[in-house]
Amino acid sequence: MAMNTLKSPFNIPNGRCIEGKWHKNRYKIQKELGRGANGVVYLAEWKGRKVAVKISDNHLTITSETNVLKALSKAQGIALGPSLLDVDDWEIGSRKFSFYAMEYIEGEHFLQFIKRKGMVWLDILILQLLSDLQSLHERGWIFGDLKPDNLIVTPLPVKIRCIDVGGTTAIGRSIKEFTEFFDRGYWGLGSRRAEPSYDLFSVAMIIVNAYYPDRFPKKIGGIQQLQKMIVQKNGLHKYEPILLRALTGKYHQAKEMRLDLLTFGQKKIKKNQPSRPLKAKVPSNPPQSKQKRTAGWLETIFIFLIISLFYSLYIFGQIG
Amino acid sequence: MKQGTIKQILLITDGCSNEGEDPVAMAALAKEQGVTVNVIGVMKNDTIDEQGMKEIESIAEQGGGVSQVVYTEMLSQTVQMVTRKAMTQTLQGVVNRELKQILGSETEMEDLPPEKRGEVFEVVEELNDTVNLDVLILVDTSASMKYKLPTVKEALLDLSLSLNARTGNNRFSVFVFPGKKQFVNKLMDWTPNLDTLPSIFSKLSSGGMTPTGPAIKEALRHFTKKRSIRGLLTANGDEYFEESV
Numbered sequence: 001m002a003m004n005t006l007k008s009p010f011n012i013p014n015g016r017c018i019e020g021k022w023h024k025n026r027y028k029i030q031k032e033l034g035r036g037a038n039g040v041v042y043l044a045e046w047k048g049r050k051v052a053v054k055i056s057d058n059h060l061t062i063t064s065e066t067n068v069l070k071a072l073s074k075a076q077g078i079a080l081g082p083s084l085l086d087v088d089d090w091e092i093g094s095r096k097f098s099f100y101a102m103e104y105i106e107g108e109h110f111l112q113f114i115k116r117k118g119m120v121w122l123d124i125l126i127l128q129l130l131s132d133l134q135s136l137h138e139r140g141w142i143f144g145d146l147k148p149d150n151l152i153v154t155p156l157p158v159k160i161r162c163i164d165v166g167g168t169t170a171i172g173r174s175i176k177e178f179t180e181f182f183d184r185g186y187w188g189l190g191s192r193r194a195e196p197s198y199d200l201f202s203v204a205m206i207i208v209n210a211y212y213p214d215r216f217p218k219k220i221g222g223i224q225q226l227q228k229m230i231v232q233k234n235g236l237h238k239y240e241p242i243l244l245r246a247l248t249g250k251y252h253q254a255k256e257m258r259l260d261l262l263t264f265g266q267k268k269i270k271k272n273q274p275s276r277p278l279k280a281k282v283p284s285n286p287p288q289s290k291q292k293r294t295a296g297w298l299e300t301i302f303i304f305l306i307i308s309l310f311y312s313l314y315i316f317g318q319i320g
Numbered sequence: 321m322k323q324g325t326i327k328q329i330l331l332i333t334d335g336c337s338n339e340g341e342d343p344v345a346m347a348a349l350a351k352e353q354g355v356t357v358n359v360i361g362v363m364k365n366d367t368i369d370e371q372g373m374k375e376i377e378s379i380a381e382q383g384g385g386v387s388q389v390v391y392t393e394m395l396s397q398t399v400q401m402v403t404r405k406a407m408t409q410t411l412q413g414v415v416n417r418e419l420k421q422i423l424g425s426e427t428e429m430e431d432l433p434p435e436k437r438g439e440v441f442e443v444v445e446e447l448n449d450t451v452n453l454d455v456l457i458l459v460d461t462s463a464s465m466k467y468k469l470p471t472v473k474e475a476l477l478d479l480s481l482s483l484n485a486r487t488g489n490n491r492f493s494v495f496v497f498p499g500k501k502q503f504v505n506k507l508m509d510w511t512p513n514l515d516t517l518p519s520i521f522s523k524l525s526s527g528g529m530t531p532t533g534p535a536i537k538e539a540l541r542h543f544t545k546k547r548s549i550r551g552l553l554t555a556n557g558d559e560y561f562e563e564s565v
Contacts, residue, residue, distance in 0.1 A: 063441040173445075175482075
């Protein structure tokens with residue numbers, strides 16, 4: 001984010017060691033990974049292992065984010081965000097910094113990955129994201145600042161991960177951090193209260209962003225502008241029904257959107273294979289199949305009668 | 321804990337004051353009265369001169385608030401970030417005072433080990449969402465700000481959207497300076513949301529002088545006036561946050 005702060009920014013040179021005041025862990029800084037309004041993330045080495053270290057001169061930011069990371073790691077298994085390794089302070093001269101060390105997630109940025117590997121991956125990654133969001137929401141959290149910049153795709157197995165949990169907010173509170181393009185409040189399509197539909201709006205905008213890599217500015221705003229942008233874009237058009245539902249807050253749970261995206265994917269397959277739709281429709285519509293069956297009987301009787309007719313004609317000819 | 325009200329002045333300007341009292345002194349006065357002063361500097365041609373920069377920083381520093389300098393396009397996001405940061409800062413001050421009472425004279429949140437700090441921060445976050453907030457927005461409408469005013473308006477609507485997602489109550493009031501006859505004009509009295517912000521906002525006549533100091537002074541008076549009236553209705557309802565930070 002190109003935010004210009006008045007507070008003097010800090011730079012930690014590569015190769016420098018920082019040592020925690022409380023836990024005495026030493027981290028050797030290797031390179032800067034990213035810089036935001038609330039701190040800098042470095043790649044560092046700790047006990048021969050690669051870790052990411054976020055450093056800030058505002059200890060509140062660090063405390064807030066580590067609280068979220070701790071809450072997320074309480075439920076083991078699915079890890080949407082990085083796992084937390086250490087929280088500490090670093091004092092150098094008169095300056096005081098707070099930092100936390102976390103798992104270093106190595107991968108490619110979301111949009112870059114799709115650009116390189118093709119749009120076929122978009123659906124897959126979004127499906128992965130939606131199931132992760134479902135479990136995050138079930139645990140009482142909303143991701144908040146969901147955008148491609150915060151998503152990393154790890155190679156083999158290809159898995160989407162979130163690297164910045166700074167915007168994660170407890171359900172019911174007001175969203176802590178957001179980015180305009182992915183914020184429903186900005187588009188005039190809802191409040192900034194943390195609820196699952198807030199994240200699902202952002203997911204829809206991530207799909208839009210995949211087709212509009214440069215994004216687009218708000219003009220009239222509202223659903224009219226977004227719908228227009230969706231309809232007029234090749235490839236994106238086909239997502240229209242799902243996107244509209246997500247953008248207008250019709251999905252209350254991530255799994256509803258996920259299911260729609262899944263069945264929608266299957267529909268696409270049907271279109272390509274015209275021999276299948278009849279078969280696929282049968283189980284979903286039992287009364288119709290009964291009619292079909294009686295029609296089948298009539299057909300059999302009809303054929304039987306015709307054959308009998310020809311046969312009797314043949315017999316008649318033989319006799320004659 | 322008694323439910324209190326956080327009081328903030330949000331100054332949106334693009335440069336140096338050149339009229340009336342020293343704005344830094346007025347910010348100090350505000351802080352003494354329990355009102356935090358935050359400043360957002362809106363960049364002009366991608367820069368703000370050194371002197372303006374220094375003033376913006378000093379006003380916020382002295383007023384116990386937060387300052388940030390931004391490009392016009394980034395305004396919406398910044399306005400809400402600055403307001404929130406300042407709230408957290410104020411609440412942290414309150415919590416620190418409580419800590420000192422419980423744990424002894426020199427204990428602040430930063431002195432606690434990180435694990436304990438996390439638990440204390442939960443309290444700050446909880447308060448952040450539930451506390452009542454009064455924000456008086458003070459907009460510089462001097463000539464150089466003129467074409468930025470539509471963006472300022474949008475940013476303020478956005479701010480009210482963000483803050484109204486909280487559980488606590490909000491009240492906003494908008495003042496502009498320089499006014500037509502006085503230093504400052506009141507555009508909107510206390511209101512729970514800014515949807516009604518008048519459209520004349522962007523058509524305001526703008527003069528050459530920038531009386532930032534007198535504007536802060538007047539804003540402060542508006543707070544006290546309101547408090548004395550409310551004081552009659554709810555006795556000492558919001559004494560809690562009065563001396564914050």
